[in-house]
Amino acid sequence: MSTxxxxxxxxxSYDTVAASYADIVGPMFDAEAHLRAALAVFAEHVGPGAPVADIGCGPGHATAHLHRLGLNASGIDLSPGMIGIARRNHPECAFEVGSMTDLAYPAETLAGIVAFWSLIHIPDETLPQVLQQFRRVLRPGGRLLAGFHAGTGSTLKTEGYGGHPMKVHVHRREPDAVADLLRDNGFTVEAQTLLGIGERLPGAILHARR
Structure with a gap:
């Protein structure tokens, strides 16, 4: 599979499901106290007014929450459809179309990065490149908050979010393996949280710093 x-x-796929995704995921985000708690810890670490990026921001729910926590939050997403919804619903934040494989941010300009379930479509062979992009744009000591599906194996998702057609591979990864990969790419892992233990699709959140 080429890049x-x-x-x-x-x-x-995400252009196709953008509107339905926004309607479905917004209430889910509002109901997830553990996600909001992780964002609050992240905000405390980077400090008020700090420039942070929500990478793979989708319709901007987490980006807007970071703004409400007092951060200078911007978002990027691969999908123009998602960015259009984010700009419409959250005009207080800046949003741009872009890819985490080649971030447009200058080197060492961000105090923090949030990647909430946006790494799940990145192939294993490309993940180190993405983490190096994160490291490049973070200041020394900058923070990374990464959330992802926990487990092993990959599946091809052919529909979702209201039954719309999709074609994306969803990669599950063991938290310890992701932590090791972060360390290999210049990060210090400081904390790990497991979500939905015993459920069909558990998750994990890692707090790391450059």
Whole structure:
């Protein structure tokens, strides 16, 4: 699977489901106290007014929450459809179309990055490149908050969010393996939280710093 292929498939899939995704995921985010708690810890670490980026921001729910926590939050997403909804619903934040494989932010300009369930479509062979992009744009001591599906194996998702057609591979990863990969790419892992233990699709959140 070429880089262009999976990026194109991911972009097209999320353009297709953008409106339904925003309607479905917004209430889910509002109900997830553990996610909001992780964002609050992240905000405390980076400090008031700090420049932070929500990478793979979708319709901007987490970006807007970071703004309400007092951060200078911006968001990027591969899907123009998602960015259009984010700009419309959250005009207080800046949003741009972009790829985490080649971030447009200058080096060492961000105090923090949030990647909430946006790494799940990144192939294993591309993940180190993405983490190096994160490290490049973070200031020394900058924070990374990463959330993802916990487990092993990959599946091809062919529909979702209201039954719309999709074509994306969803990668589950063991938290310890992701922590090791972060360390290999210049991060110190400071905390790990497991979510939905015993459920069909558990998750994990890692707090790390450059």
């Amino acid at each position: 262009d292929s999976w990026l194109d498939d991911t972009r097209a």
